[in-house]
Structure formats: structure tokens, C-alpha cells
Amino acid sequence: MLVRFWGVRGSLPSAGPETVAFGGNTSCVELRFGDHIVILDAGSGIRPLGDRLMAEGRMDFDLLFSHFHYDHVCGIPFFLPFFRQGRNVRLWSGHMRQENATQHMLRDLMRAPFFPVGPEVFCANVSYHDFMPGNELKLGEDVRVRTMMLNHPGGAIGYRFERAGRSLCYICDNEHVSGQTDHALMAFIADADLVIYDAAYTDEEYPDYCGYGHSTWQEGIRVCHGAGAKRCILTHHRPRRSDERLQAIAEQADKMWPGALIAREGLELSL
Numbered sequence: 212m213l214v215r216f217w218g219v220r221g222s223l224p225s226a227g228p229e230t231v232a233f234g235g236n237t238s239c240v241e242l243r244f245g246d247h248i249v250i251l252d253a254g255s256g257i258r259p260l261g262d263r264l265m266a267e268g269r270m271d272f273d274l275l276f277s278h279f280h281y282d283h284v285c286g287i288p289f290f291l292p293f294f295r296q297g298r299n300v301r302l303w304s305g306h307m308r309q310e311n312a313t314q315h316m317l318r319d320l321m322r323a324p325f326f327p328v329g330p331e332v333f334c335a336n337v338s339y340h341d342f343m344p345g346n347e348l349k350l351g352e353d354v355r356v357r358t359m360m361l362n363h364p365g366g367a368i369g370y371r372f373e374r375a376g377r378s379l380c381y382i383c384d385n386e387h388v389s390g391q392t393d394h395a396l397m398a399f400i401a402d403a404d405l406v407i408y409d410a411a412y413t414d415e416e417y418p419d420y421c422g423y424g425h426s427t428w429q430e431g432i433r434v435c436h437g438a439g440a441k442r443c444i445l446t447h448h449r450p451r452r453s454d455e456r457l458q459a460i461a462e463q464a465d466k467m468w469p470g471a472l473i474a475r476e477g478l479e480l481s482l
Contacts, residue, residue, distance in 0.1 A: 218256020326453025
């Protein structure tokens with residue numbers, strides 16, 4: 212199981228000299244299970260990922276959305292495989308209740324006056340798949356995917372991937388409740404080899420952002436450690452968070468739980 216980060220920011224892409232080291236693209240994570248490629252979210256980081264997949268001649272992908280807020284879908288119209296024949300892309304979402312939610316989202320995103328063309332210009336074979344939170348998905352023959360609803364305005368989906376005795380959880384855009392244990396989340400990520408966790412804020416900042424739908428890097432470590440996860444990677448950094456500040460948080464996180472990492476573009480791990 213290979214994990215590669217292409218976008219680690221939340222809310223808004225952040226280009227400039229203060230974000231070079233950790234990167235300024237919004238959420239996008241690539242998973243490879245052997246030859247099977249799964250993409251988590253389609254923030255602006257999916258554009259360079261698409262370029263790489265094209266260069267490699269890859270033809271088949273699953274794209275799973277946590278939810279449809281702009282920072283997680285803004286890269287969709289710039290994902291090159293959509294515009295090439297012979298590619299197969301399956302889109303999955305589960306946080307909305309309406310029928311054909313995944314397809315409707317894409318059509319609403321790519322329409323006038325917000326975008327000049329719609330998804331009808333795609334040349335790839337694109338299919339749309341809706342599921343309910345709590346459903347289990349089968350991606351290929353040997354990848355088991357569990358799902359759960361997270362605490363985020365409008366909803367968001369958390370994913371747990373299991374293959375060949377290894378497990379990875381993607382918990383992005385989730386708000387904790389101070390002083391309370393989320394037993395459902397703890398059970399969901401229990402004993403995972405790796406947890407990718409929403410860390411938009413610090414504990415000190417959180418009181419000013421209660422209700423915004425995000426957690427803190429300290430809470431991420433507390434939750435992952437308490438659930439028996441082996442390692443956590445903290446992501447969804449605030450757009451104003453500079454490289455200098457993220458490096459300081461990285462050092463604090465490693466002291467709080469040795470091995471905890473702050474996500475950066477290009478970070479790659481194998482499980």
C-alpha cells in the first residue's frame with residue numbers, strides 16, 4: 212500500500228514563498244494497492260497528479276470524495292485523464308442524501324457562469340457511484356473500504372482501507388467536541404497502521420473556530436494514540452499557515468508522539 216500526498220491545504224490554495232516547503236495545493240491523496248490506483252479528494256493537487264498518471268500511461272482510477280466543498284473538488288476540471296479516451300474513472304461519494312448526488316455535484320460544479328464547459332466534454336469513461344455512510348465498498352478483488360459520516364457542516368465521509376493485513380484511514384474535515392470522546396471514530400480507526408487526520412487548527416486557536424468543522428493537530432494525536440493507531444499524518448493546513456509555523460508544529464507533534472508527521476506535498480510512505 213503506497214500513500215502519496217499531492218495537496219495538503221484546506222479552504223484555499225496558497226501559493227507563495229511562505230508555502231514552498233509544505234506546498235500550497237488543496238486536498239488530494241493518492242493510494243496505490245499494487246496496480247490499483249485510488250484518489251482521495253480532488254482539490255487543486257489533483258492537477259499535477261493527473262499529469263503524472265498520464266505520463267505513466269495509467270488507464271484506470273477510483274476517485275473517492277470526502278465531500279464537495281470547493282477545496283476538495285476545485286481540481287476536477289483540470290484532471291487530464293478526464294479528457295483522454297480509453298481512461299476509466301469511477302467517482303464515489305456518500306455524504307449527500309439526494310439521488311445521483313455524485314453526478315449532480317459534477318454538473319453543478321462545471322456549468323455557466325462558473326465554468327465554460329460541462330462534464331459532457333469528458334472523453335474518458337466516467338461513472339458515478341453513490342453510497343450511504345456506513346456502507347462497505349469493494350474496490351477490486353482485495354481492497355475493502357469501510358465508511359462513516361464525520362462531523363462537518365453538510366457532512367463528510369471518513370474512509371478506512373484494508374488490504375493484505377494493512378489498514379489506512381482518511382479522516383479529513385472532521386470536528387471533535389472538546390472534552391468528549393468520539394467512540395464511533397475511535398472504533399473506526401482502531402489499530403490502523405496509518406491515520407490521515409484533519410489538523411486545521413491548534414488547541415489554542417480552536418475556541419475561535421468552534422463549529423467550522425475542523426479539528427486540531429493535538430486532538431489528532433490524542434485520538435490516534437488513544438485508538439491504538441500506529442502512526443498519524445496531520446493534514447488540511449490553514450491557508451495562512453507558513454512553512455516556518457508548520458515546521459514548528461512538526462517538531463512539537465514529534466515530541467508529543469514520536470513518529471507523528473505533518474503532511475507535505477510529495478510525502479510518500481509505504482505500508
